[in-house]
Amino acid sequence: MFPIWTFSLKQLRRPLMIALIALIAVSVLWAERPSLTASNTSGGEPVYSVQTSSLSLALTFDITWGDHVVTDVLSALQSQGIAQATFFVSGEWAEAHPQQVQAILAAGYELGSEGYTYRSYTKLSEDQAAAEIEKGVETLTALTGQHPKLFRFPNGAYNPTLLRLVRAQGLTAIQWDADTQDWKKPQPRTIATAVAKQTHPGAIFLLHASDSATGTAEAIRLFAPVLKDEGYRCVSVSQLLQLQAGQNVPTLGANH
16 A cells, blocks of 8 residues: 555645645735725826825715705804815816805815716716716816816726726826715714714715705714814815825814
């Protein structure tokens, strides 16, 4: 039996060695793979959050229809001393509500584009998507005199082609890593609890200021004092990106 056992080991030695070498190669490749974290902006990847040690986060508000909630949200932000936030608006909404657009700017908040019409661009042809993105930028530029720097995909849906089209317009794609689901009309306290659970340095929160988000304004009044007590400061998305780049943000010292 012993000679047979020795022969079997010899027969197995070569495939075992090949398997071992393959395993080592895979391990090396895995260890040296590029790190594609949510906050990585190289190659035009969307920004989901920012890596920072600063107790700073960004509140972002999507607006695509209605003109009542946005007024309430602006009032709530100002009443709580939150001087920095980012609003992503569709060009179609901005065109129909120029006074609200000016109110956002007058309050000192940042504006980003959400394209022209609010629909999934992944279902459009490349030419159609390019036209939507470009028209959204042109609309905001005409209304504000400023070319937007930030873009958010409707429903958060994107693909490599859309990312390329966004970059071609000089825009940075912004997603989120903290979702309040306020558009589902939960109670304000539920929204505030969602914020508290997902708060971390560099977080980007998704909220809404369309008229469907009926509890958002009151939720701001609930969670803003909690954020302040925990030492967090609300900044714009652009300021958050500056923190990631190691730049100084002059307005970071306070929310008011």
